[in-house]
Amino acid sequence: AQSVTQLDSQVPVFEEAPVELRCNYSSSVSVYLFWYVQYPNQGLQLLLKYLSGSTLVKGINGFEAEFNKSQTSFHLRKPSVHISDTAEYFCAVYTNAGKSTFGDGTTLTVKP
Amino acid sequence: NAGVTQTPKFRILKIGQSMTLQCAQDMNHNYMYWYRQDPGMGLKLIYYSVGAGITDKGEVPNGYNVSRSTTEDFPLRLELAAPSQTSVYFCASSYSRSEKLFFGSGTQLSVL
Numbered sequence: 001a002q003s004v005t006q007l008d009s010q011v012p013v014f015e016e017a018p019v020e021l022r023c024n025y026s027s028s029v030s031v032y033l034f035w036y037v038q039y040p041n042q043g044l045q046l047l048l049k050y051l052s053g054s055t056l057v058k059g060i061n062g063f064e065a066e067f068n069k070s071q072t073s074f075h076l077r078k079p080s081v082h083i084s085d086t087a088e089y090f091c092a093v094y095t096n097a098g099k100s101t102f103g104d105g106t107t108l109t110v111k112p
Numbered sequence: 113n114a115g116v117t118q119t120p121k122f123r124i125l126k127i128g129q130s131m132t133l134q135c136a137q138d139m140n141h142n143y144m145y146w147y148r149q150d151p152g153m154g155l156k157l158i159y160y161s162v163g164a165g166i167t168d169k170g171e172v173p174n175g176y177n178v179s180r181s182t183t184e185d186f187p188l189r190l191e192l193a194a195p196s197q198t199s200v201y202f203c204a205s206s207y208s209r210s211e212k213l214f215f216g217s218g219t220q221l222s223v224l
Contacts, residue, residue, distance in 0.1 A: 004154075034212070043202060043215035044155075090154055094209060099170065100145065102154040 002027035002093050006103035014111050015083055021076040021106045023091035031093040033074040035065055038088040038105075047089070050074065061085070086110045114138050118203050118216035125193040125223045133188040133219050135203030143206045144186040145213065146170075146178065148199040155202065161186055193223045 007022040025031065032051050036044040048059025055067040065076045074091060091103040119134045137144065142163045147155040147170075157170030161180040175197060177189040186205075190197060200220050204213040 006154075032209070036213075043217050044204075044213070045215075046212040049212060092155075099160070100157055100213075101171070102147075102156070104154040 002029075002031060002095060002099075002101050004091055004093055004101050004103040006089075006091055006106050008106050009104065010107045010109070012109045012111060013081055016080050018079050019077065019081050019085075019108065021089050021091075021108065023074045023076065023103060025072050025074065025091070025093050027072075027093060027095065029095050031095055033065075033067060034092040034094065035059065035063070035074070035076050036090045036092060036102075037061075038090065040087070044090065047076070081108070081110045083110050083112060116203055116205055116214050116216040118201075118219050120219060121217065122220045123222070125190075125221065127193060127195065127223060129193050130189070130191050131193070133190075133201055133203070133221075135186045135188065135216060136184050137186075137205040137214070138184065139205065139207070139214065140183060141205035141207050141214070142183070143208065144180065145204045145206075146176070146186070146188045147202045147204065148172065148197075149202060149218075150199050158188065158201075190221075195223050197221065198223045 005024045013019045034049045035047040038044050048057045050057045050067045058064045063078050088105045094100045116137045145160045146158040156172045159178040161167045164183050200218050203216040206213045
């Protein structure tokens with residue numbers, strides 16, 4: 001079984017400030033790691049994913065995430081946020097068996 | 113491209129009624145998933161399918177049934193609707209386990 005914990009349910013930040021959304025996971029098998037974004041009243045969109053290789057992964061809209069195997073973490077970062085980044089962000093893990101587990105989400109609110 | 117199409121977008125059911133949420137994808141994806149998203153919570157996997165004729169339970173399958181007679185379609189059936197099934201339902205598909213999910217726009221279901 002696997003689990004995902006997003007450590008912050010709400011992250012308020014001012015425009016142009018840096019942000020980090022934290023995600024820890026646990027699993028007894030190898031997993032793939034994903035970050036998704038959900039804008040209001042929309043479905044999920046993929047931000048980035050880690051499958052293997054370089055532990056620093058770059059995604060869309062200037063986001064990046066770093067896989068840390070020893071700490072079982074996959075934190076999402078952006079050096080300078082915009083108002084349009086206000087959304088719900090979900091961390092997810094997948095196993096080779098095709099099962100998926102999502103975190104409860106982090107609400108990022110960017111203030112002017 | 114249509115991608116993943118879910119119908120209906122909204123539905124109100126009375127306790128004990130039954131209904132089917134439709135999901136179709138035109139990307140020839142093998143993997144299809146049904147999730148529910150409760151307010152302030154992450155996605156919970158209800159059922160998934162790795163190909164036509166193959167389905168398996170996710171985290172919260174009770175009260176639901178699925179079928180996968182074709183690659184394109186993956187309907188979700190609620191037999192005896194209960195208030196606890198009030199949620200937003202998302203269908204998703206992917207080409208393989210490690211590829212990104214494509215999500216439908218969601219179905220908002222209320223059971224009163």
